Amino acid sequence: MSKRDYYEVLGVSKGADEKEVKKAYRRVAMKCHPDRNPGDAEAEASFKEASEAYEILSDSEKRSAYDQYGHAGVDPSMGGGGFGGGNFSDIFGDVFGDIFGGGRGRSGPQRGSDLRYTLDISLEDAVKGATVEIRVPSLNACDTCDGSGASPGSSPTTCGTCGGVGQVRMQQGLFQVQQTCPTCRGRGKSISDPCNSCHGQGRVETTKTLSVKVPPGVDTGDRIRLSGEGEAGPEGGPSGDLFVQMSVRQHAIFERDGKNLYCEVPITFADAALGGELDVPTLDGRVKLKIPAETQTGKLFRLRGKGVKPVRGGSVGDLLCRVDMETPVKLNKEQKGLIEELRASLGQGGKSHSPRQTSWFEGVKNFFDDLTT
Known part of the structure; x- marks a missing residue:
């Protein structure tokens, strides 16, 4: 007798994600579980069929083999991965454990949680690199009991309720499910004489100071990653990691776009018309920038x-300077007279003396046009 398609068994499409597959299996299993259908061979067969389908489709490697080769790809007799034979308790527990408060035992040492710390740095430190000290609150192993939770001179003992498993079996209606042991709360151990410093938890909350080396070129x-600088693991388990995430503050002069920096530089009317030199700020100090005559406001200059x-x-980026012409203010009588003479002189020449109005966007376009010529 040929097997039915696993997707058909669970009633899901081939594009169903893990959550949809799990939900579909839960629905079928609740309906066909032998405890709810005593003596019903057909229901038992449907339950086993659904469990087999879930075992394959919930495993990414087995599902890939099944999608490519069908049942032959997961049949152990044909070299496939196969279905692990008639014991469905692990699968059923994984799917329904969250409903009944069960799941797998968690006794024994466990890895601690990872932590994240947002580091606020200046643009200068982001570009050039820096070494920064940070203070991070976290759970660390108790120094008094070395993380065991028991007072010095004593040690934890195996929990008498669960036998060190961390779980107990409970009967709830038609189902027999596993629940976290109420005595040891899943730890699998009992502490008769808890440590006074950590109150039997094995960990205490402290704030530690760490030195973080920020490499040059980082961005927001x-x-x-600082390995082992996260929270200490329960039951003496290894510590998690600390992830320091960069946040670069806004700069008063420069804006950053990838590896390039941008800034605006004020220019006088005289320098724009006749040409000259400007002092341009950079992260390494000021440099001279030669401005050609008849420079329009919005013009971009590249400092490689x-x-x-x-x-x-990769290669170092550039600094792109946009010149912005300043209108002179608080002119005296003589200066106003000179500008009046200039205006009159320019007016006699007609349009040929009128500067071409260039918007900022035109300036950007002209800048890149110049690069291609």
Whole structure:
């Protein structure tokens, strides 16, 4: 007798995600479980069929083999992965444990939780790199009991209720399910004489100071991983990791776009018309920028190599300076007279003396046009 398609058994499409597969199996299993259908061979067969389908479709490797080769890809007699034979308790417990408060035991050492710390840094430190000290609150192993939870001179003992498993079997209606042991709360151990420092928890909340080396070129969103600097694990387990996430503060002068920096530089009417030199700020100090005559406001100038060296490698970016002409203010009588003479002189020449109005966007376009010529 040929097997039915596993997707058909659970009533899901081939594109169903893990959550949908689990929900579908739960629905079939609740309906056909032998405890709810005593003596019903057909219901028992449907339950086993659904469990077999879930075992394959909930495993990414087995599901991939099944999608590619069908039942032959997971049949042990044909070299496939196969279904692990008539014991469905583990599968059923995984799916229904969250309903009945069960699940697998968690006794014994466990890895501690990872932590995240947001580090606020300046643009200068992000570009050039820096070493920064941070203070991180976390759960660390108790020094008094070395993380055991028991007072010095004593040690935890195996829980007499669950036998060290961390779970007990409970009968709830037609189902026999596993629940977290109420005595040891899943730890599998009992502590008769708890440590006074951590009150039997094995961990205490402390704040530790760490030195973080920020590599040159980082940007907002980049993360640095400090292995073993997260929370200490329960039952003396290994510590998790600390992820330090960068947040670069807004700069008063520069804006960053990838490996390039941008800034605005004020320019006088005289320098714009006749040309000259400007002092331009960079992260390494001021440099001279030669301005050609008849420069329009919004013009972009490139200073090569004055940007950012990417943290993941590559060439150093550039600094792009946009000149912005300043209108003179608080002119005296003589200066106003000179400008009046200039205006009159420019007016005599007609449109040929009128500067072409260039918007900021036109300036950007002209800048990139110049690069291609």
